Each structure stands twice: as C-alpha cells, then as structure tokens.
Amino acid sequence: MRRGSVLEGVSIAYETWGEPNEARDNGVMLFTGLSPSAHAASSPQDQSPGWWEEMVGPGRPIDSNRFYVICINSLGSCFGSTGPASTNPKTGEPYRLDFPILTIEDIAHGGYETLKALGLESLRAVAGSSMGGMTALAFTMVYPQVSSGLLDISAAARARPFAIALRSLQREMIRKDSKWQEGNYPPGDGPIAGMRLARKLGMITYRSAEEWLHRFGRERIPEERRSGDAFCIDFEIESYLEAHANKFIGQFDANCYLYLSRAMDLFDVADHGGSLASGLDKVGAKKILVVGVESDFLFPVAQQQELAQGLDRNGRSVQFARLGSIQGHDSFLVDMDSFRPVVADFFNTV
C-alpha cells in the first residue's frame, strides 16, 4: 500500500463486456465513483441494469463489440473487492479500522493487477468519473506505459478544501453515530443513522440547486404522506432525499465509505514529483478527453479545465468538453443525452 503496510490475499472484483481481440490490445478499463459496484451495465450473466447502462455494451458509446471493457470494483469497497469489511486472514475478523490507509493510487494498483491477471499488457483507454476519474488519472501516472487513452469525467487533479470539508463532515456524521462503535459494529448492524445523513449530504452535493428549483420548486408532499411528527417531512425535496437515503443504507458498509471518502481527500497529483506539473508530466496517455459540467459544485468545472490545461503538452492530444447539464456532479449518470455523444466520439478515436 502506498502509505505503508501490506495487504495479503487481496481480491479485486470486476466485470467485463465484450472479448479480448487476438492481440489482446483492445482493453478499456473503467474505474467507478465512491459507491457503485463493478456492475456498470447488464450482461448475459447479470441482466440487471448497471450504473452506466446506456454507456457500456454492444453498439453503445463504449462499444463491447470493439472493446474488451473491464470495470473494477475499487480496493476498499464492499462489492467483492477486499476492503475494511473483508475478513482479515490474520484474525478471522473483518479488518475494520485495521485496514491500512487507502489511497487512490492503491485503487489504481488493484486495476493494474487485475489487468495482468487477465493477460493484458495494454489498454486503449482508462476511464472514470468522479473518484473513478481520479483513479484513472492515477493509473496513467503510475503505469504510464499501459494505456494510450484517458477519459476523465467530473474529476480533479487534487481535492480542494470545500470538497474536503463536505466529505469530512459526512465521515463525522458516521463516526458520531454511537452504533459506529469506533468502527467495531457487528456486520449488518452498522451506523445506519449516520450513513443516512451522509448519503443525504452526498445527494445535496451531487446534484444542483438549479435542477431542484425546476424539478421540485416549493412543492409539498400530500397530507396522507405526512407523519405528523414535529419537523416531519413537508416539502417534496425532503421526501426525495429521504427516498435516496433509504435506498443507500444497508447496501454500503460504513467503514468502507470512510476509507474511500478519505482517499479522495488525500489524492493530489502533486504528490508525484512535487507539483501539479511534475505529476501530470508522468501521465502516459496520449489521447485524452477531460469532461466537466458547469453546474457541478463538488468538482467544479475549473478543476477539469485546470487538468486539461495541465495535460495539454508533451505532444498529447487533449480535448476538453464543458457540458451545460444542470444535474451537477451526477450529470454523467443521468444526462445521457449530453454525455453519450461526447463519450462515443472519444471512443471512436482510441
């Protein structure tokens, strides 16, 4: 692990779409945001829709007829890859807080080892959004020979203090829930109240004020859905957040959330050589698309612009797409009409 300590017997969960070609050089690796699993899209093995269903598959922008697409469940997550909720082989108990400090570079490392295990030596592109965009960037810095392309969406070369403040507060919500028990909650009986608050704050930062103004305005929930408690849900926007929180809790392990959230704060390209420029100099990808969204206030578009400008040297071909989607940071998950053509154009050229 980058910050010291060794993990043994690591598993990395992944899913694939398409087949490797004979030269085994048609791979595309996808890294995810904080919370999704490796199930980016449906497949014959798992027909449920994935988190990027419209983007990955036969004839889709990341075309599995052309590419061998591999999506990685992040090291530190809880959907098959080794993380704080996994059993520590030394103790037979979950790692919990004995899990070593996790960095974005460690997650990229998990992707690299998976690639080797699949018998591939190169990639056409490494891609990711949000935390996944940080991971894709780390991947091509740390393994510069592997991928000729980079698609980096709604991410950043380093976390800024505003985003750190929000994530730090989300972690505090979880840690201050008495059921967290300093990380030692029994499996399946974690700090649900804290996770609910953290998820609601997440949703607030993942969307945009403009979207909600159009979508909810000051609409109230109908009388029959009111609990009657003091300070109960009154506005539709409150009900929307409640529904999202209900969907999330129980699915995601609290300690895994803490580790992954912290990894985003710690990420800084400047750790690779002392400055943003020296870090970006190490990037191996030559064909690059950076995408940002104007209404994103968690990873503001100035950060994607900074990244694109910093990468645009050393003979690289760098495109920057600034999208007007109003759904904020989450636009890449929901505004498919804006993202589909941009992503398709990029993959037509790699």
Added chain:
Amino acid sequence: MRRGSVLEGVSIAYETWGEPNEARDNGVMLFTGLSPSAHAASSPQDQSPGWWEEMVGPGRPIDSNRFYVICINSLGSCFGSTGPASTNPKTGEPYRLDFPILTIEDIAHGGYETLKALGLESLRAVAGSSMGGMTALAFTMVYPQVSSGLLDISAAARARPFAIALRSLQREMIRKDSKWQEGNYPPGDGPIAGMRLARKLGMITYRSAEEWLHRFGRERIPEERRSGDAFCIDFEIESYLEAHANKFIGQFDANCYLYLSRAMDLFDVADHGGSLASGLDKVGAKKILVVGVESDFLFPVAQQQELAQGLDRNGRSVQFARLGSIQGHDSFLVDMDSFRPVVADFFNTV
C-alpha cells in the same frame, strides 16, 4: 401566531443605539440572521463587540448620531426573546415542542410590537441580512405604513429547494442525536453532537469554495495538533470547521434552532396574495436597496435580483447592488470593505 395558536406574555429582547429625535421619526430597525442576538454593536451598557460592530454606531454607516437604531432578537430565539427554551407560563416548564409553529411574519410582528412599546410609529428603514432580510421584507409587507425604507441583504422572497434541503438536513442531524429526546432534553444538556454537525454544515454553506481555496488550500495541521485517532483532523479546513463548531455549541438552544430554521423554509412572499407579484405589491417601503453576493450559494444572487426586479414598480426607488465578495453568504459579516460604502450610501438617503 400566523399559523394558529396564541403565545402569552411574550418578551422581545432588543438593543438600541442613538436616541429618538423629537418627532420620534428617526428609527431604524434591524433584524438578524438565525443565530445572532440583538447585540449588533458595542454600546456604553455592553462594550463587547457586536455581530455588526463596524456597521452600527456613531459615525458608522448606520449612524447612531442620526438614527435611533433598534436591533431585535427574533421571536423563537434564545437570547432574551420568548422561544422554545423559554418557560411556558401554563406549565412552568420550557415550551420545547409545545411552542407553536414559527413564521418569519411572527418574528416581524415581534419587531412591530417592540416599536409600539418604544413609542414610535414610523421607521426610516427596516433592515436585515439572511433570515433578517426575509424578516425585514415581511415587516414592510405586513406593516406597509411603518417604514419608508428597506435594506435587504443576502435574503430572498422565498426559500428554494436547495436551501430547504440543507436546512432540513441540519435539523435532522439535531433530531437524530439521541440527546435531543424528541425535544425534551434538560436545559444545558442538549444534543451537542447534532448541533456540532449542523453548525459545520452551516459554515460550509455560509462561506464559499473560492475563499477556502485561497485561504486553506490543502494545508495540513501540524503533527502536534493531531489526535492520532482514525480519521482525525488532518487538513486545516477541518480544523477551522471544528473551531467554529466548538464556539457555537452550548450558546444556542437546539429547539430554537429547529424552529428558526424551519421558519426560513416556510417563508414565501407568495403566501401574501397568491403570487410573488401580489406579495411584493404589499411592500410599503418606497426607498429600497437589495444587496446580493456573487459567491453566495445558499441565497444565490439570482434571488436578490428577482426580489429587486419584483419590487421595482409602484413608484418605488429600488437599487440593486451585486457584490463580488468571495466570502459567500457570510460576506455581510466579514467583507466590510465592500459592504460599508453600499450601506452608508443607502442610509445617507433615508
């Protein structure tokens, strides 16, 4: 109370600067944001600096040599005015959640009764920032004959869903703290953990990402200030939020916070006649200054612009000042160099 129920034996705490003139027509009434007391500035009676120290006093922009300045502690607050923490004369216990639903109009009513008790019938201006700006607006709608001027800073004609979402989450943080006890915590032993989280989220929404980028960047706290706990404070921005939270908790009653926060969500000028336009038609003030700040994302500048445009009819003189301060919603408390001249210009003409 606007939403029904009656409060008996109400107290409204206030402070004053300057003296009423002979005609008793030089009054200026200040309403506050959610958390301050009526102590806007130092005075011979209380020499500690107030929350708007540079703005109120002899020779200052709201000049107590000219005006009789009255600052009102909001009904529902806990700094002298009757609120959920006050004793209910019917039970001898604090009101707690038996306090009736509080609206911004009720707070304005508290100001109006104070004015009458002071023997004044008119005001040169009613002024306020944030929640206080909502209250000043409500005042001049509900008592249109009283004040000829209105200064409305970083406020809005109604809450939008993004701000409602944030405040709703802050309230949930408090309500989910087991020490809240459905509002029945013993005085002095309230939901401190929840209040701490709510205050941190408050600070995040009161300032701006840009300010923190310049001020903190990715600076770390020195080794000797680290607790060594898992997920302990690491970045300076985390330490800043912690210091603000420590200052706040203990000072402010949790139930009062819940009532005042909810009052902001409920406020809607359109409740006065069915539409924004019909509500603003009722505004009695003729000389109006609306101020907004570009970096404010809690009360975005589009809301002040909407307010100024909506008021600019019926022969009123309406000015709109759009300030470039980078301190977000809190700019009126900290960016005195931008606010001082704007406020002084307004009071030179009322």
